Amino acid sequence: MSGHQINPNKWIDLYSDYLFNYTITRVKDRETAQDLIQETFFAGLKSMKNFKGEASERTWLISILKRKIIDHYRKINSNKGKAEVRMNFNFDGENEGDWLEERVADPFDKTAEDTLENTELGLAIHNCISKLPSKQAQVFKMKTLLGYETETICNELGITASNLWVIIHRARTALASCMEEKWF
Amino acid sequence: MYGRKMVLIKNMNKDNKIFGACDKATLTCDKAQYNEASLWGKIKLNIHLLYCKVCRKYSANNGKLTKLTHEPEVDCLKVSEKEHLQVKFQKELENNQ
Numbered sequence: 001m002s003g004h005q006i007n008p009n010k011w012i013d014l015y016s017d018y019l020f021n022y023t024i025t026r027v028k029d030r031e032t033a034q035d036l037i038q039e040t041f042f043a044g045l046k047s048m049k050n051f052k053g054e055a056s057e058r059t060w061l062i063s064i065l066k067r068k069i070i071d072h073y074r075k076i077n078s079n080k081g082k083a084e085v086r087m088n089f090n091f092d093g094e095n096e097g098d099w100l101e102e103r104v105a106d107p108f109d110k111t112a113e114d115t116l117e118n119t120e121l122g123l124a125i126h127n128c129i130s131k132l133p134s135k136q137a138q139v140f141k142m143k144t145l146l147g148y149e150t151e152t153i154c155n156e157l158g159i160t161a162s163n164l165w166v167i168i169h170r171a172r173t174a175l176a177s178c179m180e181e182k183w184f
Numbered sequence: 185m186y187g188r189k190m191v192l193i194k195n196m197n198k199d200n201k202i203f204g205a206c207d208k209a210t211l212t213c214d215k216a217q218y219n220e221a222s223l224w225g226k227i228k229l230n231i232h233l234l235y236c237k238v239c240r241k242y243s244a245n246n247g248k249l250t251k252l253t254h255e256p257e258v259d260c261l262k263v264s265e266k267e268h269l270q271v272k273f274q275k276e277l278e279n280n281q
Contacts, residue, residue, distance in 0.1 A: 176245040
């Protein structure tokens with residue numbers, strides 16, 4: 001057995017944003033994404049005994065989440081499946097195999113690649129954020145990703161504005177060097 | 185890379201007025217990422233960047249970071265959403281123990 005321990009008390013703090021980012025790039029709907037990560041956490045709780053410690057907690061949770069996302073698409077696809085794509089296969093004659101050409105991917109369509117890149121970017125940033133001290137991570141997320149007003153954050157966390165800017169500065173410096181290694 | 189230099193600068197700025205400018209410049213630069221810097225502050229920042237290599241580097245990286253976080257795919261849970269999740273999860277946790 002390796003050293004990975006399981007401790008569900010900190011799951012929400014540590015992993016919910018990472019899992020959420022992973023989900024939102026795949027299901028495009030905030031509510032669904034939240035439901036899915038909630039189910040993931042619950043499923044994780046139930047099968048805690050099966051956690052062998054071979055992978056980190058986060059990897060383990062992601063692997064549960066992947067299943068949940070697949071299940072989600074299976075569920076909605078049962079209605080969607082009625083809108084099937086009809087193809088003319090042309091089994092014989094000189095037109096045989098014509099449908100193949102129709103299905104070739106458009107080389108000028110880069111969106112799939114772009115999406116992939118952005119997915120990785122989101123996870124890369126959350127990876128770097130998760131290495132920050134929790135206070136810095138919290139303030140940075142509220143300020144940058146959620147776009148809260150300086151005053152709102154100060155009131156909520158009970159800090160002064162100059163305090164906030166110092167925290168933001170430290171977070172940005174650390175993040176920039178982390179992202180420089182991983183991304184730029 | 186600039187981290188070490190920044191530490192040096194921070195130690196110096198107690199008795200050196202020139203390097204104190206770096207602190208102010210980075211603060212303005214941080215504020216500018218959220219459109220909260222004043223016009224005068226931005227002018228001073230740009231003048232400072234003309235002669236300060238360390239801050240130029242910081243400013244460039246800061247800008248890149250901001251650009252990345254504005255990508256639509258970078259998202260996280262709202263505070264209320266997270267609290268909601270935490271409450272539900274706490275209940276489930278108690279049920280399981």
